[in-house]
Each structure stands twice: as C-alpha cells, then as structure tokens.
C-alpha cells in the first residue's frame with residue numbers, strides 16, 4: 001500500500017470525508033516536513049508511511065471522534081511543526097486554528113506550508129503558553145484547545161485550560177498511560193475549572209498504532225492566578 005493509500009484508508013476508517021484538494025494538501029504537509037527535516041530538525045519521524053500514520057492520521061483522529069465541529073475556534077498548544085493543528089486546518093476549512101509554540105523556526109515552517117496551501121483559517125503565534133494564557137485577548141476565547149507531546153497532564157492542563165471558554169473542551173492526545181495521567185492530574189483538572197468527560201481509545205485503520213484522547217470539559221472559569229510562570233509550575237505542580 002502506498003502512503004497516499006494508507007492516508008485515504010485511515011481517513012475513511014475515521015469516517016472523515018476529504019476531497020482531492022484536501023488529500024493533496026495533507027500529502028503536501030508530509031512532503032514538506034520530510035524535505036525540511038533534512039536541513040532542520042523538526043521531527044524524528046521521517047519515513048513517508050510513518051509520517052502519514054503518526055502525524056497526519058494521528059492528528060485527524062480528533063475529527064473522527066466528532067470533537068471538532070464546524071465554526072469552531074481552536075488553539076493547538078505546543079504545535080511544533082504543526083501537529084495536530086495543521087492537518088486539522090486542511091480538513092476543517094470552516095473552523096479557525098491558532099497554532100502556538102515557543103520555538104519560532106517551527107512556526108516559520110508552518111507558515112511556509114500554510115502559504116503554499118493557501119490556508120486562510122490558520123494563524124501561528126510565537127509565545128509561551130503560560131504567558132499567552134494570561135492575556136485577555138486569548139484567555140477563555142477558544143472552543144477547543146489541543147495538545148500532543150508537550151508536557152505531563154497536570155502541567156498541560158495549566159497551559160491549556162486557561163484558553164478554553166466555559167463549555168468548551170481541552171483535548172489531550174496521550175499514549176497508553178492516559179488513565180494514570182488522569183489520576184495524577186485530578187487536582188489540576190478541578191482547580192483549573194475542568195472536569196474529565198471521557199478517555200477515548202483511538203485505533204488507526206491499517207496500522208497497529210493506538211492512542212488516547214483525554215476529553216476535559218471546561219465547567220467554570222480558571223482562577224486568575226493560573227497559569228503560573230514555568231518555574232512555579234515546576235516547583236509546585238498542581
């Protein structure tokens with residue numbers, strides 16, 4: 001099976017309809033990542049089929065679960081080279097995505113790819129999440145916050161839940177140890193105004209890859225003293 005066939009099969013497995021332009025857009029994301037990775041360290045995953053599974057389909061799994069609908073404002077915290085936010089922006093043109101990261105060079109790469117794909121529903125922001133989350137223009141302004149491979153769940157909740165409006169969701173993409181992470185993060189989730197809704201087990205069709213999506217619903221506003229600066233979070237985790 002070619003990587004493109006794997007991509008189509010994986011999307012079909014999630015029940016995601018993608019037209020030819022969207023499929024081509026996703027494939028361009030994979031190609032540009034592999035090309036740029038030769039001169040800049042963006043990802044440890046470099047084989048085309050692996051990029052399809054671990055970056056494109058893993059990102060798209062959030063849509064298969066129906067968690068991100070149309071007309072939503074989404075922030076991807078610690079997006080790195082654009083995952084999950086960049087494939088999501090291709091597949092959900094009617095929603096708007098902010099891709100946030102503390103490393104500028106990765107955002108340059110996303111901007112280049114987004115420019116090539118003429119994605120007008122995506123903006124990159126170079127900042128630390130703990131600073132931007134205190135800014136009223138961003139605080140509690142998003143229907144959904146996403147994060148993959150950024151931090152342990154207690155810290156991740158402090159970085160992400162301040163961005164989510166009351167009623168919205170924080171979607172943490174995690175591996176097999178998700179249930180234990182949730183136990184460790186029980187205090188953080190409650191303190192920051194969240195409530196665990198569900199841990200979804202995800203399987204990618206045509207692949208033995210599995211992961212979890214931790215769905216945390218924002219029930220009440222996050223107290224103003226959060227997020228704290230990084231040193232305080234490290235010294236005294238919630």
Ligand code: SAM
Nearest residue numbers: 078079080083101102103127128129148149150
């Ligand atoms: N989410 C991407 C993925 O799964 O491919 C990137 C994961 S990478 C391992 C973690 C990223 O989180 C890095 O690009 C790092 O710069 C970013 N990051 C970590 N802490 C951050 C913070 N406090 N604010 C913004 N970005 C942060």
